[in-house]
Amino acid sequence: MIYVLVLSGLLEGSIFHEPVTVFHLLFALVLWAVIVYGIEVVLKKTQKVTKVVQGEPAVLISEGKVNMEELDKNHIDLEQLRALLRKHGCYSLKDAYYAILEIDGGLSVITKSEKQVPSVLLVDEGRIDFDTLSSLDKNEAWLRSELEKLGYWDVENIVYCEWKPGEELHVFTYDDTTTSEQKLDG
Numbered sequence: 001m002i003y004v005l006v007l008s009g010l011l012e013g014s015i016f017h018e019p020v021t022v023f024h025l026l027f028a029l030v031l032w033a034v035i036v037y038g039i040e041v042v043l044k045k046t047q048k049v050t051k052v053v054q055g056e057p058a059v060l061i062s063e064g065k066v067n068m069e070e071l072d073k074n075h076i077d078l079e080q081l082r083a084l085l086r087k088h089g090c091y092s093l094k095d096a097y098y099a100i101l102e103i104d105g106g107l108s109v110i111t112k113s114e115k116q117v118p119s120v121l122l123v124d125e126g127r128i129d130f131d132t133l134s135s136l137d138k139n140e141a142w143l144r145s146e147l148e149k150l151g152y153w154d155v156e157n158i159v160y161c162e163w164k165p166g167e168e169l170h171v172f173t174y175d176d177t178t179t180s181e182q183k184l185d186g
Helices: 002-016 022-045 047-054 068-073 078-087 130-135 140-149
Strands: 058-062 096-101 107-111 120-124 158-163 170-173
Touching: 002 022, 058 068, 078 096, 078 107, 120 130, 130 140, 140 158
Parallel strands: none
Antiparallel strands: 058 096, 096 107, 120 158, 158 170
16 A cells, blocks of 8 residues: 555656656656565565564454453454454354454454364464464474474475464475466366
């Protein structure tokens, strides 16, 4: 969104200010493209910067308990939470089992009748998420041990590894991906 706003500002400035030439506009667009590319590269390579810039999901309700600290941190009051839950067919706080505020601003809701526990991402594109591990009272040794039990020794080859309490790890490696163009209609 910010990229689009800055781009529109560049275009607006070049259209409505006579001293700005086409060369100025092209220079500004190239510079903006280089900056955007640089930001994307940094976000792709650095997990901590990614969390600061993009944020991370916030668990607003966990196992039926409202997390007031996360509500305060995200500036959401209980009536706003109730409105968000209603949009997902959950008409009472007592019926919500999990509610997760996603990084895109959307809300994921699991009701008590579904009673599913959301999975957590432990490895993201070859990088271990140590913050998530520590929040689960787990460590890197536990993760590597579990991965080795499943036959995975190289974390760098793992696209993602997710886990739900009570289940084994779900691992997806780069060998399981494709780079070819896929067509849906033959």
